Amino acid sequence: MQITSRKQYSDEFKRKAVQQSLNSPDTVKLVAESLNIHPSLLTK
Numbered sequence: 001m002q003i004t005s006r007k008q009y010s011d012e013f014k015r016k017a018v019q020q021s022l023n024s025p026d027t028v029k030l031v032a033e034s035l036n037i038h039p040s041l042l043t044k
Helices: 011-023 028-035
Strands: none
Touching: 011 028
């Protein structure tokens, strides 16, 4: 069994992702898909 490590995102990526989510008329799900991340990462 292989252990995989969790992906770590830079502070800059996190700030941009949140700003995009707040400023976009799209749903959180669509914004998350465009960033290739899980929607729950934008709702914490």
